[in-house]
Amino acid sequence: MSIQAQTAVVDVRPIERVGHRLRVLAEARPRRRPRLVFGIVAVAGAVAIGGIQMGLSILTTQGAYEVRELTSQQRSMTWEKQILQEEIAGLSSPQFLAANAAALGLVAGGAPNYLQLSDGKTLGSGAGASDRSSIEALKRAAVGNALVSGVPLVTDPEASIASGVSVDEQLLLNTPTPPAITDGLPTPTTH
The missing domain is CATH 1.20.5 (Single alpha-helices involved in coiled-coils or other helix-helix interfaces)
Structure with a gap:
């Protein structure tokens, strides 16, 4: 088989459009201004x-x-x-609770007593608490507590933990005073 060149004939007739035809205008239309x-x-x-x-x-x-x-x-x-x-x-704190309990009239007993639940017997000395407490909570505590210094007790708003002294007196008592200087400034003795 041989390949031969094929020639195509193109029909060059004008295409007729139905409807609009182009035409030349005598003047160009004025440009439209942008709208406001x-x-x-x-x-x-x-x-x-x-x-x-x-x-x-x-x-x-x-x-x-x-x-x-x-x-x-x-x-x-x-x-x-x-x-x-x-x-x-x-x-x-234990100091403040004990001081308020003592101010209310509660006393701490010396020897504890125990109740045996199985038979209802009392173990211990069996003696009741005396009128005097074994803890003196209203006097100055052995360990000071700065959180309750000056806080009034329940029964007396003018007294606090420091042995029933009023709050104003306690502030005066707790103010440290410097040592008195009689013979000039104190100096250490050296050899």
């Missing part, structure tokens, strides 16, 4: 975008101030909570 509405919409859109950005900026700044204020309030509330916890610790 489009300009107003464009300017209004730009102003709206700028206004929204300023509003968001103001809200963000206001939020930062509120966060700072709330952080400050949280810090002060934390300090107040710590102060209240220290006051509760002082008021629940």
Whole structure:
């Protein structure tokens, strides 16, 4: 088989269109001016975008101030909570509870007694508590407690733990005074 070149004949007749025909105009049509509405919409859109950005900026700044204020309030509330916890610790201390119990007339017995549940017998000396307590809680405690110094007792608002002395007198008693200087400044003796 041989390949032969095929030639195609192209029909070059004008295509007739039904309907519109192109024609030459004597003058160009005048250009349409942009409408005023489009300009107003464009300017209004730009102003709206700028206004929204300023509003968001103001809200963000206001939020930062509120966060700072709330952080400050949280810090002060934390300090107040710590102060209240220290006051509760002082008021629940054994020294303060014993002093209030003694002020109310309770006495601590010397020897403990126990009740045996199986047969109901009392173990121990069996002697009742005397009128005098074995613990003198109203006098100065062996271990001082700064959390309850100056806190009034339940029965007497003018007295505190330091042996029934009023709060004002106790503050005067607890104020340390420097040693009296009679012969100049004290100096250590050296060899």
